[in-house]
Amino acid sequence: MKLEVLPVTGIGDVAPGDDLAALIAGAAPWLRDGDVLVVTSKIVSKAEGRLVDVPTDGPERAAARDEVLAAETARRVATRGQTRIVQTHHGFVMASAGIDASNVERDRLVLLPKDPDASARALRAALRERHGLDVAVVVSDTMGRPWRNGLTDVALGAAGIPPTRDHRGETDPYGNELHITQMAIIDELAAASELVKGKTDQVPVAVVRGYLSPAAPSAYLADGPGAVVLVRDGASDMFSLGTAEARAAGLLEAALLPTEPPPAGEPADPAAVERAIAAVAGVVAPGTLFTHIPDKGVRATPPPAADPATLIRFGTDLHRLRAALAAEGAPSVPVTPVL
Amino acid sequence: MKLEVLPVTGIGDVAPGDDLAALIAGAAPWLRDGDVLVVTSKIVSKAEGRLVDVPTDGPERAAARDEVLAAETARRVATRGQTRIVQTHHGFVMASAGIDASNVERDRLVLLPKDPDASARALRAALRERHGLDVAVVVSDTMGRPWRNGLTDVALGAAGIPPTRDHRGETDPYGNELHITQMAIIDELAAASELVKGKTDQVPVAVVRGYLSPAAPSAYLADGPGAVVLVRDGASDMFSLGTAEARAAGLLEAALLPTEPPPAGEPADPAAVERAIAAVAGVVAPGTLFTHIPDKGVRATPPPAADPATLIRFGTDLHRLRAALAAEGAPSVPVTPVL
Numbered sequence: 001m002k003l004e005v006l007p008v009t010g011i012g013d014v015a016p017g018d019d020l021a022a023l024i025a026g027a028a029p030w031l032r033d034g035d036v037l038v039v040t041s042k043i044v045s046k047a048e049g050r051l052v053d054v055p056t057d058g059p060e061r062a063a064a065r066d067e068v069l070a071a072e073t074a075r076r077v078a079t080r081g082q083t084r085i086v087q088t089h090h091g092f093v094m095a096s097a098g099i100d101a102s103n104v105e106r107d108r109l110v111l112l113p114k115d116p117d118a119s120a121r122a123l124r125a126a127l128r129e130r131h132g133l134d135v136a137v138v139v140s141d142t143m144g145r146p147w148r149n150g151l152t153d154v155a156l157g158a159a160g161i162p163p164t165r166d167h168r169g170e171t172d173p174y175g176n177e178l179h180i181t182q183m184a185i186i187d188e189l190a191a192a193s194e195l196v197k198g199k200t201d202q203v204p205v206a207v208v209r210g211y212l213s214p215a216a217p218s219a220y221l222a223d224g225p226g227a228v229v230l231v232r233d234g235a236s237d238m239f240s241l242g243t244a245e246a247r248a249a250g251l252l253e254a255a256l257l258p259t260e261p262p263p264a265g266e267p268a269d270p271a272a273v274e275r276a277i278a279a280v281a282g283v284v285a286p287g288t289l290f291t292h293i294p295d296k297g298v299r300a301t302p303p304p305a306a307d308p309a310t311l312i313r314f315g316t317d318l319h320r321l322r323a324a325l326a327a328e329g330a331p332s333v334p335v336t337p338v339l
Numbered sequence: 340m341k342l343e344v345l346p347v348t349g350i351g352d353v354a355p356g357d358d359l360a361a362l363i364a365g366a367a368p369w370l371r372d373g374d375v376l377v378v379t380s381k382i383v384s385k386a387e388g389r390l391v392d393v394p395t396d397g398p399e400r401a402a403a404r405d406e407v408l409a410a411e412t413a414r415r416v417a418t419r420g421q422t423r424i425v426q427t428h429h430g431f432v433m434a435s436a437g438i439d440a441s442n443v444e445r446d447r448l449v450l451l452p453k454d455p456d457a458s459a460r461a462l463r464a465a466l467r468e469r470h471g472l473d474v475a476v477v478v479s480d481t482m483g484r485p486w487r488n489g490l491t492d493v494a495l496g497a498a499g500i501p502p503t504r505d506h507r508g509e510t511d512p513y514g515n516e517l518h519i520t521q522m523a524i525i526d527e528l529a530a531a532s533e534l535v536k537g538k539t540d541q542v543p544v545a546v547v548r549g550y551l552s553p554a555a556p557s558a559y560l561a562d563g564p565g566a567v568v569l570v571r572d573g574a575s576d577m578f579s580l581g582t583a584e585a586r587a588a589g590l591l592e593a594a595l596l597p598t599e600p601p602p603a604g605e606p607a608d609p610a611a612v613e614r615a616i617a618a619v620a621g622v623v624a625p626g627t628l629f630t631h632i633p634d635k636g637v638r639a640t641p642p643p644a645a646d647p648a649t650l651i652r653f654g655t656d657l658h659r660l661r662a663a664l665a666a667e668g669a670p671s672v673p674v675t676p677v678l
Contacts, residue, residue: 102511105513174441247592323590327587
């Protein structure tokens with residue numbers, strides 16, 4: 001397989017109500033069946049009128065931006081300094097919900113398309129019906145990512161192309177079964193296209209030629225499931241919160257440890273209980289004794305002196321142990337000791 | 340700019356000690372100055388002998404894998420079920436430290452190259468010196484990422500190509516200054532190449548032609564800083580730990596809240612203190628009173644009855660408040676109340 005990645009130049013400014021299919025077909029009369037069009041979400045948003053008027057400067061602009069961000073946010077993920085990473089209503093995790101102030105008039109912000117898969121399907125249908133072109137469409141945007149500096153383009157929407165290529169269940173030439181190799185094809189197509197698009201060069205569309213075979217149109221006749229299949233739901237994401245936010249959640253959880261017994265479940269892992277006792281050993285009052293009685297729990301013995309300050313400190317230390325148990329995944333409930 | 344992405348076929352099996360430059364130049368006599376070679380890290384590792392012998396089955400295999408993983412791990416990032424995401428000694432955050440059991444004999448594991456930037460530089464130098472080719476080299480591997488399903492190829496090493504394209508400080512056609520648009524070019528080149536490489540097709544090298552201009556060789560004569568510039572250090576990463584791990588760290592932090600006063604710093608944000616008091620209001624003993632005295636702290640008053648159980652509970656509630664304050668970023672130290 002040999003690919004070509006071709007820029008579509010000459011599209012110019014896009015305004016609400018513009019016919020993107022006509023603009024693209026006009027700028028790229030060389031388009032062919034089987035091409036994959038990768039369209040920057042910004043021009044999709046502009047054509048769809050996903051623009052918000054904001055003041056050009058000052059605290060009014062910041063306040064208006066905050067308001068727009070709140071409206072586009074389904075869930076806050078992580079905040080540091082000016083950086084606010086949120087999950088959008090689409091499920092994308094992006095800085096500032098993908099709201100963009102670049103390549104637009106100073107008194108406007110561009111929001112993401114409301115439903116980028118629907119945008120991709122509509123553009124594909126328009127190119128097919130009004131311009132006789134059977135192409136696939138990917139709607140792309142630029143995203144940051146944890147762990148690596150620099151941004152890459154990924155797919156927000158797609159139509160006419162399988163979003164992933166799945167190698168699970170295949171075997172390699174050595175007979176090993178492949179387990180987790182589900183490749184995010186449309187993200188790679190978006191990344192490839194960004195290489196020819198650049199950022200200020202007014203090239204909002206690129207074409208990847210050769211990935212879909214025009215000789216086998218049935219392979220790409222269906223719109224397919226779209227880029228939504230790349231959105232990982234929060235529950236299955238191991239990084240659903242920023243580290244600072246998750247740490248704060250753990251602290252708050254410690255503050256709110258339940259006073260009622262947890263529903264009966266698996267007995268706590270004895271090693272985990274021992275680790276929790278060891279963890280707090282250096283910080284509890286001298287003389288306080290935590291004794292692990294397997295299958296029963298932890299017996300907490302306060303220091304002999306039973307003055308009020310010692311008892312208060314004992315209560316504190318009990319809660320320290322409970323937090324350490326919770327950190328080990330072991331639920332606990334305090335039972336008032338007999339003194 | 341128009342790109343071509345071309346597969347290099349016919350390289351076949353690579354064994355320790357093989358001359359990768361000769362294999363690639365032999366398989367692709369059509370290579371030209373200015374091409375970007377994207378080489379799957381697996382064949383680099385194999386040529387460099389980064390292989391470990393392991394049992395083919397059973398608990399012995401699992402134990403050997405664990406041992407190899409521990410050796411390749413600089414820091415654990417997140418664990419769920421069988422998935423272990425770690426930071427390697429290179430700084431890459433990857434599942435299983437990038438150790439791979441696919442496309443290799445069943446009794447061997449492939450480790451990442453020891454220094455993928457050095458591997459890229461060495462391959463580039465060999466192609467230049469022994470084959471008269473002035474190309475750039477990217478060493479790629481497949482990685483997962485938070486928030487999005489599916490994997491993409493990214494760059495582990497690079498030579499002869501600027502790793503990023505920086506738009507910061509530029510202005511767009513509307514006069515807006517671009518802030519954060521530093522694109523991870525070599526990751527996008529790796530992604531583009533994966534589209535033609537596939538996984539079981541024995542195409543471990545692809546060529547991106549047209550990105551570097553052969554007409555301006557001075558632009559790519561230097562090896563450049565390499566892919567290491569894409570490694571974000573832990574301190575500046577907002578997702579340095581998995582959510583479950585960071586939550587557990589918060590719980591443990593609550594268990595170990597210091598008993599000594601914190602170093603004098605900024606006074607706590609009064610709103611944060613109020614939020615902490617409100618957070619624990621539903622869980623502390625009836626009659627316990629937390630009163631915020633701005634610039635002083637929180638006065639904690641136990642319920643009137645001073646029996647041992649009440650005092651112990653009061654100590655617990657004090658620690659709950661401290662954990663809630665810590666969750667708000669407010670350090671605290673308990674001062675024994677006068678009863």
